[in-house]
Amino acid sequence: MPEGHTLYALARDLDAAFRGTSPVVTSPQGKFAAGAALLSGHEVLGATSRGKHLFVEFAGERWLWVHLGLIGTFRIDNIAYAGEVPVVGQVRCRFATEEHVADLRGPMVCDVVTPEKVGSILDRLGPDPLRPNDVRSDPDLAWKRIQRSSKPIAELLMDQEVLAGVGNVYRSEVLFRLRVNPFRPGNKLQRKYWRAMWDEFVTLLPLGVATSKIVTVHDQVEAIAEAMEAGDDVTLTERDSYVYRRAGEACLVCGSRIRTQIVAGRNLFWCGNCQRRG
Missing domain, CATH: 1.10.8.50 (Helicase, Ruva Protein; domain 3)
Structure with a gap:
């Protein structure tokens, strides 16, 4: 299972690629179709992580909550260098803009949640050594x-x-x-x-x-x-x-x-x- 440093880096890279954009969000696999529809076309306000949990905030108080579990991956491709990125395997969720594509495969959790739900998840987690100055990381x-x-x-x-x-x-x-x-x-x-x-x-x-x-x-x-x-x-x-x-x-x-x-x-x-x- 990816440990906290992997999720921290992933959140950093997602934030760099998608913050300020309004990606098309789809579910090529189909299992996340309803959730993708709630996010597609909304501006990404940022991405962050806490421990092994990943959060992407969208405008309209909508958050994508991801836990990769044992086999999950979230890969980001730069279209400017890679060209068109075909769908390979069981892609649960895809972000796509003119510059980047990010494919999420095999997560344990992939859900659209409210700010209140994000808060409840954070409240039950222990302190995160990657965020030692956070009020929750005492x-x-x-x-x-x-x-x-x-x-x-x-x-x-x-x-x-x-x-x-x-x-x-x-x-x-x-x-x-x-x-x-x-x-x-x-x-x-x-x-x-x-x-x-x-x-x-x-x-x-x-x-x-x-x-x-x-x-x-x-x-x-x-x-x-x-x-x-x-x-x-x-x-x-x-x-x-x-x-x-x-x-x-x-x-x-x-x-x-x-x-x-x-x-x-x-x-x-x-x-x-x-x-x-x-």
Whole structure:
């Protein structure tokens, strides 16, 4: 499932391509025909994201709400370079102007909603590390939910009502970076470790936006951060990881075998020797 940095970048690109335009909105697949008719021809006022949720605001208090789920994609093509863009596959929703076409395929959610509905969705989500200055992104809100729960921290980090936008890769890697036991119950976790996790997410997710990859290994994090600070081009051809998808391999720090177990429906990866804190 795309994590928060992917949705943040997608919202940024949709905003750049369609803000101020009045696209023709259609549903080539047919499943979103009624919703598309409500949006077509209305001006796009902007696009934004929160965690794994994407919102496109149209004039007339109409919002498109999208959650990509496990297989969804939202691709933007520049017609000036690509020419006519044919419909390929099951396109749930298409935006089209004279300059851009955007095709949404396979989303878990694609719906036209009211501003009130958008507000209710935002209110139930946890703080988003990509928007640390947002009034809804106070890390203490997440901490209150964590300390009330006996669930393991590895499960709580996947709960979007605790923390918005973090998925399986970031949770595995950040828990390793901080040497935190992923099975430590939330109500027994020391607060300093939660604040360290929040700071890690605030640091790492913007690197994901910049590179379109999840960057967690120290050398790569340092290089990308320095390039961004210097205003240089940011590129990353290959992503490394400490534990993610390395089950059975040697830990890069201590040499123990990396373990894996399903937690909150996804394969968690960790080092039992290194990760004892919390």
